[in-house]
Amino acid sequence: MRVVIAPDSFKGSLTAAEVCAAIENGVLRALPHAEVARVPMADGGEGTLDCVGAATGGREITLTVGGPMGRPVDARYLLSADGTSAVVELAAASGLPLVEPGEVDALRADTTGTGELIADAVRRGAREVLVCIGGSASTDGGTGLMRALGARFLDADGAELPPGGGALTELARIDLDGLGDEVRGTRFRIACDVTNPLVGPEGAAAVFGPQKGATADQVRRLDEGLTRFADVLDRQFGVRVHDLPGAGAAGGTCGGMLAVLDAEAVSGCELVADTVGLARQLDGAELVFTGEGRVDRQSAGGKVVSLVARLAAERGIPVVALAGQLVPPLDDLHALGLTAAFSIADGPRPLADMTVSAAELLSGAAEQIVRLRVG
Known part of the structure; x- marks a missing residue:
């Protein structure tokens, strides 16, 4: 048998x-x-890196990056054997288990560490990056991730917003001048296994915010911030992600990457199945x-x-x-x-x-x- x-x-x-x-x-x-x-299988979230690495080989790179609350954490990603592609797990640098009980702040948590992993992979020559976005601790629309790649998120006075989804209620403009040619020339794919839209009663804040420590008032503020974020994305880039299925994954990271980095969302489960x-x-x-x-x-x-x-x-x-x-x-x-x-x-x-x-x-x-x- x-x-x-x-x-x-x-x-x-x-x-x-x-x-x-x-x-x-x-x-x-x-x-x-x-x-x-x-x-061994995975659905595009935690464990995907190990499954892909076991099937394809490559090299694990470990870095010290900013965790979801800014405290340094050690996180790893997978660089292919030829150095042209990488697999990054959001949970490794920006995951909920990395938040200590005494530092929970749903409004301030962000994805900067994940962006630092991606930036390192791009500097090493990766031009195709798969971002596995399960297990997020934040609801920042992926703004921390994109800030680490060179984007700036500005208020009406041109001042840069502080980290976290709570600050997005003051967002007026996104400046991509700092996004280097290497990042612009990289193909980003997002392994995603949820269909939630970015905002609204089934959106990132309402459904997943409480799991990340958000109170009812904080959920409302986070949803307002993501709505403002989506409005700016629509106005600046002509991409509407408010009600796009899957855009709410990982606290809106999927929606932000789709609009700003021209990323492609893929079924994490099917991608892993094909790879192995x-x-x-x-x-x-x-x-x-x-x-x-x-x-x-x-x-x-x-x-x-x-x-x-x-x-x-x-x-x-x-x-x-x-x-x-x-x-x-x-x-x-x-x-x-x-x-x-x-x-x-x-x-x-x-x-x-x-x-x-x-x-x-x-x-x-x-x-x-x-x-x-x-x-």
Whole structure:
């Protein structure tokens, strides 16, 4: 039997590669001579750099950059072997876990560190940069990122605005004179897996602001700031991103990059699948495992589980999802081709215990599923 294992990470517990190893252990306990293909996946957010690096090689570059609250942090990005392209994870420099409990300030958090990673990659010769924008700590429209590349965000008096989305209510003009030729000549792609618009009740501030510590009053101010930002983008560059699906990703970073850097938004999940050759790996498979920390109705919306299910179903291969938490109904996933889904929990357990024991539980669940398949 050929078995393909193509999961996302179990965030806070196991990387996608570690999930693959755990499931493989269970498969081989049930079927020692199985041919197993490990294909760690990601949806364009955290973990994408590792998946792409494992598939294509390249060199990790580590820098000290400004974190989301301005405090220095060490962050890494991937430079291709030939130095012409780079993969940057926003979460590495501007992610929510980098904000200490005592320094939460939703109005001031920004994406400067991510821009510093990009600027370094461009200086080294990268002319194609993939920016993976999951896990943002800020709602600044990507202005910190673009400021690090040479853009200036000015008020009505021509003074430069301070960092953060809260200051965007005073935005009057964007000055791109400092954007060098190297940056202008770089192709930017954004790996994005959400469809939220920039502003409004489903926008970046309203939906994701509270997750980043924003109070109700701060959410309103951030939404006003992003609206002002979008108005200026429309007036200066002729690009309307107010209600553009996906523009609200990463606190509006997607919308800002689309308008200012002429970036292209791509499905992170599909991009990773193409990079790691998932379709090719599925050839000849008789069983496919996928999974993520939580499988629910949202998993059908462009997540790893939904893509793997669809590709496997197109080839007539049974596909099983394993998850730390399973939240039905899963009708949408089954319609895409998912054969079955199982929680790895073996009984009532505290979350902390589940997290520590995830590898063991994955192995046990995979073993029982394979025994059913070959029995």
